Amino acid sequence: xxxxxAHHAHVAFVATSxxxxxxxxxxxxxxxxxxxxxxxxxxxxxxxxxxLASALWLVSVLHLPFFQTPWLVxxxxxxxxxxxxxxxxxxxxxxRQARAAAFVLAxxxxxxxxxxxxxxxxxxxxxxxARG
Amino acid sequence: xxxxxKLWAVLGLTMLVSFSILGFMGREIYLTKPPIxxxxxxxxxxxxxxxxxxxxxxxxxxxxxxxxxxxxWGHGSYVAPDWxxxxxxxxxxxxxxxxxxxxxxxxxxxxxxxGRAALRAELGVEMKSNTLDPDSLVVxxxxxxxxxxxxxxxxxxxxxSAAPETATLRxxxxxxxxxxPDPARRQALGAxxxxxxxxxxxxxxxxxxxxxxxxxxxxxxxxxxxxPTYMWTFVSIFLLLAGVGALxxxxxxxxxKEPAPEVPASDPLQNLALTPSMRASIxxxxxxxxxxxxxxxxxxxTAHYAVEGQAFYGIELxxxxxxxxxxxxxxxxGVLWIATAWLGTGLFIAPAVSGREPALQRFGxxxxxxxxxxxxxxxxxxxWVSVMRQSMSLDTNFWFGHQGWEYVDxxxxxxxxxxVGLILWLVLVGRALxxxxxxxxxxxxxxxxxxxxxxxxxxxxGAGLMWGKATHLAMVEYWRWWVVHLWVEGFFEVFATAxxxxxxxxxxxxxxxTAVSAVLFATVIFLSGGVLGTMxxxxxxxTPTAVLAFGSVFSALEVVPLAVIGFEAYGNYSHxxxxxxxxxxxxxxxxxxxxxxxxxxxxxxFGFLIxxxxxxxxxxxxxxxxxxxxxxxxxxxxxLGIGLMLFSLxxxxxxxxxxxxxxxxxxxxxxxxxxxxxxxxxxxxxxxQVKAAVEHxxxxxxxxxxxxxDLIETLVWLRVPGDVLFALGAVLLALFFARLFLGRREAxxxxxxxxxxxx
Numbered sequence: 094x095x096x097x098x099a100h101h102a103h104v105a106f107v108a109t110s111x112x113x114x115x116x117x118x119x120x121x122x123x124x125x126x127x128x129x130x131x132x133x134x135x136x137x138x139x140x141x142x143x144x145l146a147s148a149l150w151l152v153s154v155l156h157l158p159f160f161q162t163p164w165l166v167x168x169x170x171x172x173x174x175x176x177x178x179x180x181x182x183x184x185x186x187x188x189r190q191a192r193a194a195a196f197v198l199a200x201x202x203x204x205x206x207x208x209x210x211x212x213x214x215x216x217x218x219x220x221x222x223a224r225g
Numbered sequence: 226x227x228x229x230x231k232l233w234a235v236l237g238l239t240m241l242v243s244f245s246i247l248g249f250m251g252r253e254i255y256l257t258k259p260p261i262x263x264x265x266x267x268x269x270x271x272x273x274x275x276x277x278x279x280x281x282x283x284x285x286x287x288x289x290x291x292x293x294x295x296x297x298w299g300h301g302s303y304v305a306p307d308w309x310x311x312x313x314x315x316x317x318x319x320x321x322x323x324x325x326x327x328x329x330x331x332x333x334x335x336x337x338x339x340g341r342a343a344l345r346a347e348l349g350v351e352m353k354s355n356t357l358d359p360d361s362l363v364v365x366x367x368x369x370x371x372x373x374x375x376x377x378x379x380x381x382x383x384x385x386s387a388a389p390e391t392a393t394l395r396x397x398x399x400x401x402x403x404x405x406p407d408p409a410r411r412q413a414l415g416a417x418x419x420x421x422x423x424x425x426x427x428x429x430x431x432x433x434x435x436x437x438x439x440x441x442x443x444x445x446x447x448x449x450x451x452x453p454t455y456m457w458t459f460v461s462i463f464l465l466l467a468g469v470g471a472l473x474x475x476x477x478x479x480x481x482k483e484p485a486p487e488v489p490a491s492d493p494l495q496n497l498a499l500t501p502s503m504r505a506s507i508x509x510x511x512x513x514x515x516x517x518x519x520x521x522x523x524x525x526x527t528a529h530y531a532v533e534g535q536a537f538y539g540i541e542l543x544x545x546x547x548x549x550x551x552x553x554x555x556x557x558x559g560v561l562w563i564a565t566a567w568l569g570t571g572l573f574i575a576p577a578v579s580g581r582e583p584a585l586q587r588f589g590x591x592x593x594x595x596x597x598x599x600x601x602x603x604x605x606x607x608x609w610v611s612v613m614r615q616s617m618s619l620d621t622n623f624w625f626g627h628q629g630w631e632y633v634d635x636x637x638x639x640x641x642x643x644x645v646g647l648i649l650w651l652v653l654v655g656r657a658l659x660x661x662x663x664x665x666x667x668x669x670x671x672x673x674x675x676x677x678x679x680x681x682x683x684x685x686x687g688a689g690l691m692w693g694k695a696t697h698l699a700m701v702e703y704w705r706w707w708v709v710h711l712w713v714e715g716f717f718e719v720f721a722t723a724x725x726x727x728x729x730x731x732x733x734x735x736x737x738x739t740a741v742s743a744v745l746f747a748t749v750i751f752l753s754g755g756v757l758g759t760m761x762x763x764x765x766x767x768t769p770t771a772v773l774a775f776g777s778v779f780s781a782l783e784v785v786p787l788a789v790i791g792f793e794a795y796g797n798y799s800h801x802x803x804x805x806x807x808x809x810x811x812x813x814x815x816x817x818x819x820x821x822x823x824x825x826x827x828x829x830x831f832g833f834l835i836x837x838x839x840x841x842x843x844x845x846x847x848x849x850x851x852x853x854x855x856x857x858x859x860x861x862x863x864x865l866g867i868g869l870m871l872f873s874l875x876x877x878x879x880x881x882x883x884x885x886x887x888x889x890x891x892x893x894x895x896x897x898x899x900x901x902x903x904x905x906x907x908x909x910x911x912x913x914q915v916k917a918a919v920e921h922x923x924x925x926x927x928x929x930x931x932x933x934x935d936l937i938e939t940l941v942w943l944r945v946p947g948d949v950l951f952a953l954g955a956v957l958l959a960l961f962f963a964r965l966f967l968g969r970r971e972a973x974x975x976x977x978x979x980x981x982x983x984x
Contacts, residue, residue, distance in 0.1 A: 160618065191588040194592075
């Protein structure tokens with residue numbers, strides 16, 4: 094029962110987080126001042142914190158040993174890349190082109206993370222090139 | 226242009242035929258690889274090993290560093306034993322001693338020569354006969370052999386634990402204490418090593434040759450070179466001489482026929498405008514030099530472990546950085562820094578060639594740089610955890626830890642990441658070169674050839690993704706050499722030839738038409754030997770005899786162009802004095818001359834020394850291999866990397882001073898150090914090992930009795946002068962970079978260079 098709750102919460106926060114990221118990316122591309130509205134500055138951090146909490150909850154419910162679970166390691170590494178790319182896309186990128194490229198790469202990364210989670214395989218959809 | 230088109234056709238046909246044969250042989254290797262038994266049983270029906278244990282054992286071996294701790298089937302590192310040969314010898318000795326005991330002799334060594342010969346003959350017949358049941362895949366061994374196997378297994382169990390009775394041996398083998406804490410993993414590791422030895426001593430069904438073509442040499446069981454091993458050796462030497470003769474004839478026929486180019490009066494690249502992405506790619510050079518220094522330091526540590534197995538001048542270094550990790554990183558960084566230097570050069574010259582800076586190019590360059598850093602740090606951290614902690618599951622180890630395959634040791638995740646990075650590099654260089662590739666004219670062919678070698682370097686790394694976590698050893702070796710050999714002895718050679726010719730045409734020192742046909746011709750020659758030459762690494766890895774035939778013949782042809790490379794070296798050297806302004810490029814050009822020199826000595830001579838089947842039968846996995854490895858990998862590609870970086874940096878108006886004197890000292894220290902390392906230490910140790918292998922069997926050449934004898938230890942110490950000189954060269958190079966980037970501002974940009982020094 095607890096697993097279903099944790100899993101459900103995790104997936105819901107993932108979806109919300111991605112929607113918010115896409116929204117902010119779109120606003121960034123449109124050079125919209127809406128990007129700086131307080132709700133869009135605070136809400137993502139709240140959602141991402143809940144997302145992280147739900148992930149830890151899920152891992153503890155499942156008793157997943159981190160170093161024995163390759164796909165989990167892959168997800169965490171992917172997450173680090175996603176955070177880096179996301180911060181270039183929304184904040185650090187020096188030119189608009191660079192921000193746009195980082196945004197596209199971040200979307201690619203996050204869809205890969207989702208595929209790793211769904212397939213429970215460390216290569217995710219890249220399994221086509223990387224055998225294991 | 227007509228002959229160019231013909232050469233392109235020949236090149237295409239050569240590639241098609243070569244890769245068809247290489248692919249076909251891959252299928253043959255797959256079909257005839259040594260089977261993995263479902264069970265190994267004693268005659269009384271007790272199970273000694275299961276097939277699962279053997280495959281798990283392979284993964285355990287990978288997780289402790291695999292090829293970086295001793296070797297299997299001759300592939301790996303040289304301080305710990307070749308486990309295949311070591312197991313085989315121990316198992317044979319245990320049986321001989323037991324039988325001599327039954328005869329009342331108290332031990333095999335106590336028997337007279339006739340008695341020993343009789344026991345050996347009997348043992349050879351028993352161990353070579355193939356008892357694998359083709360349906361159930363069960364191998365059955367006699368009770369006496371089962372007892373011998375158990376005895377060797379318990380020795381290995383002790384060796385890979387922290388047991389005090391094997392502590393001395395671990396120290397001599399340069400293995401840290403308790404490398405495999407889990408007893409079940411140690412049993413599996415033993416199963417895998419047993420299987421590698423079983424394949425080396427068991428005849429193929431219905432044949433008189435073992436799965437590994439009788440490798441390793443072991444007089445106790447009658448393992449000696451097969452007749453194809455002799456025959457193809459003679460054929461390969463014959464073909465080498467024929468090829469050299471033909472190529473000399475060709476050079477004599479064309480020499481002096483081409484008109485010399487009109488060298489421009491001033492440097493055509495003097496006023497090159499730097500684009501943002503070109504500036505961004507300079508940091509690749511800084512990273513390359515930093516990695517080079519790290520590689521040299523790790524090399525010193527690795528070499529030292531050959532005399533002091535767990536410590537570095539008394540410091541217990543093996544508790545944080547044991548031999549296996551030092552060597553992993555030493556070999557890995559070697560490839561990485563050279564690749565970084567080339568990647569940087571590609572990114573730097575591409576916009577310069579086309580005169581166009583594509584959109585987002587600088588972002589791409591910076592992104593690639595960060596990705597490379599992440600790969601290096603992430604992959605190395607995973608390898609450290611794998612070897613030192615043994616806390617990962619074997620699956621996690623495959624993805625993020627240590628794969629244990631020499632030169633492709635990165636975890637699969639990092640490997641895939643690196644592959645993506647190489648593809649990104651292709652895209653970045655390709656889009657910057659695109660206008661130049663489309664512009665009509667002679668130089669298009671040269672740019673195209675350069676770009677093709679870049680494409681091949683990127684794509685062929687993909688062969689390293691062809692195996693999985695529990696793929697058969699023979700198949701992993703097949704695909705691993707696709708990467709290592711086809712890179713190093715195929716596309717890197719093409720890249721080296723094309724890029725040097727390309728730079729010379731840009732400077733106006735060589736006519737484009739001449740360069741185009743010379744480079745195309747060289748490419749055809751390199752790749753016609755190089756692609757099928759891959760198989761010379763696979764003689765003893767559980768492959769059929771046809772591999773020996775193809776490998777020996779085509780790898781002899783690989784040496785042909787290297788034997789006459791002096792023509793190219795002399796041509797390059799003579800450019801230095803073509804016009805006064807060329808002196809600006811004196812040291813990059815001299816590094817290119819060094820590339821040719823080491824291509825002849827390191828790749829050609831030391832390569833061919835270990836190349837023919839009969840030579841490699843005894844020399845596989847001895848110091849003759851690092852002799853070739855150091856002089857060819859650093860000598861050719863390392864020197865090329867440095868030359869390319871210096872050339873690129875010559876085009877950059879730097880903050881500091883371009884110090885020709887420092888470049889000269891670095892050049893001579895690196896070359897002299899490499900030469901001393903080869904001649905004072907690696908060559909004599911290697912040749913003494915060969916003698917030992919021929920006289921006593923392969924195991925002896927890698928045994929502690931031999932490697933820790935006074936003579937060999939003295940020769941290992943003789944590495945010090947060469948290694949120190951070499952390290953000094955690396956430090957001077959770093960100093961050169963530091964002066965260039967940090968030092969005082971040079972005289973106005975474009976001013977004549979300082980008087981060149983040294984030479």
